[in-house]
Amino acid sequence: MEQGVSFDLELIRRYDQSGPRYTSYPTAVEFDESFDQTAYQAACARSNESGRPLSIYFHIPFCDTVCFYCACNKIATKDRSLAPPYLERVYRELEMQSALFDKSRQVEQLHWGGGTPTFLSDAQMIELMEVTRRHFTLAGDDVGEFSIEIDPREADADTVKLLRRIGFNRMSLGVQDFDPRVQEAVNRFQTEAQTMTVLEAAIAEGFRSTSIDLIYGLPFQSVESFGKTLERVIEVNPQRLSIFNYAHLPDRFKPQRRINDADLPAPEVKLDILQSTIARLTEAGYIYIGMDHFARPDDELALAQQAGTLYRNFQGYSTHADCDLIGIGVTSIGMIDNTYGQNRRELAEYYADLDAGRLPVFRGIELNRDDLIRRDVITRLICHFQLDKGSVESKWGIQFDDYFAESLGKLAGMAEDGLVALDADKIRILARGRLLVRNICMAFDAYLAAKTGPIGFSKVI
Ligand SMILES: C[S@@+](CC[C@H](N)C(=O)[O-])C[C@H]1O[C@@H](n2cnc3c(N)ncnc32)[C@H](O)[C@@H]1O
Numbered sequence: 001m002e003q004g005v006s007f008d009l010e011l012i013r014r015y016d017q018s019g020p021r022y023t024s025y026p027t028a029v030e031f032d033e034s035f036d037q038t039a040y041q042a043a044c045a046r047s048n049e050s051g052r053p054l055s056i057y058f059h060i061p062f063c064d065t066v067c068f069y070c071a072c073n074k075i076a077t078k079d080r081s082l083a084p085p086y087l088e089r090v091y092r093e094l095e096m097q098s099a100l101f102d103k104s105r106q107v108e109q110l111h112w113g114g115g116t117p118t119f120l121s122d123a124q125m126i127e128l129m130e131v132t133r134r135h136f137t138l139a140g141d142d143v144g145e146f147s148i149e150i151d152p153r154e155a156d157a158d159t160v161k162l163l164r165r166i167g168f169n170r171m172s173l174g175v176q177d178f179d180p181r182v183q184e185a186v187n188r189f190q191t192e193a194q195t196m197t198v199l200e201a202a203i204a205e206g207f208r209s210t211s212i213d214l215i216y217g218l219p220f221q222s223v224e225s226f227g228k229t230l231e232r233v234i235e236v237n238p239q240r241l242s243i244f245n246y247a248h249l250p251d252r253f254k255p256q257r258r259i260n261d262a263d264l265p266a267p268e269v270k271l272d273i274l275q276s277t278i279a280r281l282t283e284a285g286y287i288y289i290g291m292d293h294f295a296r297p298d299d300e301l302a303l304a305q306q307a308g309t310l311y312r313n314f315q316g317y318s319t320h321a322d323c324d325l326i327g328i329g330v331t332s333i334g335m336i337d338n339t340y341g342q343n344r345r346e347l348a349e350y351y352a353d354l355d356a357g358r359l360p361v362f363r364g365i366e367l368n369r370d371d372l373i374r375r376d377v378i379t380r381l382i383c384h385f386q387l388d389k390g391s392v393e394s395k396w397g398i399q400f401d402d403y404f405a406e407s408l409g410k411l412a413g414m415a416e417d418g419l420v421a422l423d424a425d426k427i428r429i430l431a432r433g434r435l436l437v438r439n440i441c442m443a444f445d446a447y448l449a450a451k452t453g454p455i456g457f458s459k460v461i
């Protein structure tokens, strides 16, 4: 596949709109409470018949301090005594969940996300991994993708050593920006030394993949200031980089109200930052994987993209396409067989369900055949920037051009603008359309088509 992305300011301006990130299709907006424990259990039983490998996501919601920009599901607290009661419920949930899955099914992917997973003490992290291994069969280190989100302010070289010992082999590090002025405006004070210590330890301990998260669009950022952060990051040469567009939705995320609108870079400046970031990363040898992600050409994501085996779910891009995903912890989302199911979003409710012996799944959706077909198409486009119509037709027994006549009609304008090529047998997202892949996927989204009025998603760019 031809790789590369091109930045066309005029096109980006024209297409800049709100849209889903498609970590799921249908998106979480479509989940409803008619999907309950019983529906979840039935999905688990069906999934056992498939014998697919498993993926487990653990959500650790606590953070020592709040970063004002944060849009993650977190609970800001300095009270470390909150961890044991949380873990107690997580263990209960692990036990209940494990009873639903055949023990012969291997866990090929495991992810601790947050919040801040290393809010837990060393002993708690060791215990959590032990309890997990007691209930599930984890794949070997050579096959398994075992990853953790690290806030370098909450970890040091010894933490990294411990994490490797208990089984982790991939990590992503939250950095966002090294500029002190930006850090002050977002209440995240993190020295370069803290970040480098963790990154160097990860490389020394044999972590197979290291990734750094940056955000553009934060207060006081400019092309020059963000460029400096980027240079420092390029110097340490992480395998992957996530460059997130700051999603500013203060009505939804309360801490964002502490960010002064007037301090945010103007839209033109944001686009300039994005443009120079892409140019610099390309020059430094990184490949644009898609949706905010860059990787070195020898990274397994880049290789999987070239081989056509890349996949994307709630945990981002992955090389494990065929797993059922179990979500453990408050707010976690699972993807089992043809369903998505989400756990309670309030800690008290999550605890109450488990204390009463109920699974904490409270809403979700069972995908119908049309949802499954559209999800397949959207996933192919996001992961590979192209789609072979014949392969979709033989998988689903449809006539692509007939089935998607309306979607193809919506793409006609984008084809004229050079974002996408609509060949007889293929759809190819061209270099000019790659940053706008969300817009292209939106043409295949049956739920968006049915909606009118504001949709409450973040801006595409
Ligand atoms: C779930 S957070 C966990 C990382 C860890 N707690 C830390 O802060 O280092 C994952 C990443 O989401 C990104 N993020 C959080 N809020 C965001 C927002 N409003 N817009 C864009 N990216 C955001 C940040 O880059 C962050 O590192």
Ligand code: SF4
Residues within 6 Å of the ligand: 062, 063, 065, 066, 067, 070, 071, 072, 074, 114, 115, 116, 151, 174
């Ligand atoms: S960015 Fe990370 S550390 Fe900061 S509040 Fe969000 S989850 Fe917590």
